[in-house]
Amino acid sequence: MADPRETVLAGLTTSSKYRHLAPAALERTTDWALARHRKPGDALKAAKRKLHQGFGAYLDPGALEAVHRLLDTADDTSNLGDLAARILALHRSSAERMPLMDALYTALWAEIGAPERLLDVAAGLNPFALHAMHLPPGCTYTALEIDSRLVEAANRFLVLANQPGKAIWTDVISDPGNHDADVALVLKTLPCLEQEQSGAALDLLKALSDVPNIVVSYPVRSLGGREKGMRETYLDQITTLSAQISRTLTVLPVEGELVTVLRHAAL
Ligand SMILES: C[S@@+](CC[C@H](N)C(=O)[O-])C[C@H]1O[C@@H](n2cnc3c(N)ncnc32)[C@H](O)[C@@H]1O
DSSP states (O other): OOOOHHHHHHHHHTTTTTTBBBHHHHHHHHHHHHTOSSSHHHHHHHHHHHIIIIIIIOOOOOOOOHHHHHHTTTTTSHHHHHHHHHHHTTTTTHHGGGGGGHHHHHHHHHHHHHEEEEEEOOTTTGGGGGHHHOOOOOOOEEEEEHHHHHHHHHHHHHHHHOOOOOOEOOOOTTOOOOOOOOOEEETTHHHHHHHHSTTHHHHHHTTTOOOSSSEEESSOOOTSSSSSSSSHHHHHHHHHHHHHEEEEEEEEOOEEOOOOOOOEOOO
């Protein structure tokens, strides 16, 4: 008889919707589903449902194809700022940040100093915001992302932009890694991780204990555009999380997104 774990995993790795997700994420979702359903068919359905809740709404395949098509048109003479803006506009979450990107990074570096080694956790399309980050020369940029199509696109862009660093295909819940960074961006990501696995937000922040500055942001409007007390809810969450990892919390004066910096409390 076929091994149920192999059966469920094969169902996910051959699915056109989920085969781009890091293998460790498919394995952990398989184990989660099999802990709840004995029959492999039921477990596969539950695993797909779980992945759909976490990833179904983020970026549609059409937008990803458009990202790669735009990158195909780029060459040495391309205006990369313009190309990046067209790519960021493809998704509502990054499009919504575009008007505030410059103010966000200006306020951030004014607060903590410009980074030398920047880690972008669950980066999504954020590598295409590089031009707004105004990183100092020689600063390395490392992006972690679960979707191989986004990783591939980010790496293509980093080469075009001549930016030292790389994007890495990984599931930060199973393996947050040990990346040498002075600043970690965790932008609009903790609610997604928590949805994938309860407790994952705290685990990730603990795993970043060697990083002096952790920048955590949250959306203040739902994807439908409604404000539903999200700022207050997320401010409560990050206040609790920062206390749990003994870090101080600073809220940056940025409109349109709740942006916070978590630093080690002075001894
Ligand atoms: C809401 S988006 C935010 C993207 C980016 N940080 C930003 O603010 O523009 C969440 C991103 O996290 C990625 N992601 C979700 N779970 C992940 C995981 N377990 N490991 C790595 N990346 C993950 C998703 O694929 C998506 O690109």
